Amino acid sequence: MKEHVYTFRVQYPETDQMGTVHHANYVKYYETARWEFFRSLGIPYRELEDEGYMLPVTNMSFRFLKTTHYDALLTVKTSIKAFKGVRLRLEYKLYNEKQELINVAETELAFVKKGSWKPCAPPQHLVQAIEKYLDSVG
């Protein structure tokens, strides 16, 4: 499975009084990871919105395996699970510096028209970029 790799540091405001990362932040980490994945395909998410598309989350699930901490250097590995019609399903694996898997997540996203929020086919250049990406794995 081909994966996109995104590395970042845990920031102080993301901690809570348990002394770990508050679990709501994982949602944000994976969002940034997926838009960095899109950027690597040549299609920044910002351009998609400029073209009149939005890609809201319709389902998301997270499994917490290990705790982490402030200033940790974490890595998200993002892969495509399914891409059909208006839906895109992505999987994320989060690793700490020791390459231990600390979280696994999935999000399902739907392409909608900006403004109306009506489901719509993704733009053709994104479809092609994703297909080319998937083909490159073999």
Place this chain on the structure above:
Amino acid sequence: MKEHVYTFRVQYPETDQMGTVHHANYVKYYETARWEFFRSLGIPYRELEDEGYMLPVTNMSFRFLKTTHYDALLTVKTSIKAFKGVRLRLEYKLYNEKQELINVAETELAFVKKGSWKPCAPPQHLVQAIEKYLDSVG
């Protein structure tokens, strides 16, 4: 199914440029809902931590059904799905002012010792409060 009811308003910083609530905030809404549920049982979460327990999330999943907006008055209905050993599984349903279901979620929590993060039995007074609550449904 007996449910705990918690009502709140969407705040401005919770919006994003889609003009809706950013999906990471649902994680926070349900957290507040569950601690208000605990408070209604006579056991504020803060006291649990003072007694040496923590209750981190081990699994969470969210299904987004309808969008919402700034200043909406939303209601969470929280119910217990399972409570056995160190695990507590809660379900949340989120409704808008028209009583439309806009989100459904589940979280699994595990009782751990503060400091060591070792799984541990929940405190007896909480077990009793939850059992009493479940009995009152019949």
Place this chain on the structure above:
Amino acid sequence: MKEHVYTFRVQYPETDQMGTVHHANYVKYYETARWEFFRSLGIPYRELEDEGYMLPVTNMSFRFLKTTHYDALLTVKTSIKAFKGVRLRLEYKLYNEKQELINVAETELAFVKKGSWKPCAPPQHLVQAIEKYLDSVG
């Protein structure tokens, strides 16, 4: 000095690993306090945006006097310091349950047109509501 009173609880995600409230959250507390103040004047901020106005912050300052903690029940007292042309200056005092002053802040806001972000006169009904409010103090 007439003051608007808004009471709320510190939520768990607002804590950080210092075991206190992360300082960025005060910005959000005061924003909610000012829109509750507007609501009490009969003009929810949401309606202002619907009418084509926005009220972004142009200056803000905060003085931290005492620390606080998760689940604290805090009270913001909001008062108008100045209201002239396109600018509104508000002062906020934050108190804990013992009525100790824990934070003092000021924000300056500017009325701008939605879309263009051009400074503009506030809507007449808001001007009147604020003047009536200020008169009622004597």
Place this chain on the structure above:
Amino acid sequence: MKEHVYTFRVQYPETDQMGTVHHANYVKYYETARWEFFRSLGIPYRELEDEGYMLPVTNMSFRFLKTTHYDALLTVKTSIKAFKGVRLRLEYKLYNEKQELINVAETELAFVKKGSWKPCAPPQHLVQAIEKYLDSVG
């Protein structure tokens, strides 16, 4: 004036429905900028806490000059305004990709003992690192 430079991208959850960055996020941007500055001095903030110190904000002020947007690549230039006794005063200037100044801020921080929150002298190795840094400007 010697300045530390830190560059980052605006993330999606940092936007609000005005279509810009919510003003509370500037607090977080500058916090990250100051700890990256500390890291560049050879003293990650995390180590300070491990040694028993904390550095909470006692005063902060922000002036908003220009708006920005999602995915903008912003640069913070951090400089030391004063360092005496238990207090450290830092200034931050935030620039967009066109090198336009979009925000100016100051924070005053106080060294306190972890646990007691009692003001205390900063650790000697930090004092020396900062003095060496200031000397290197001339």
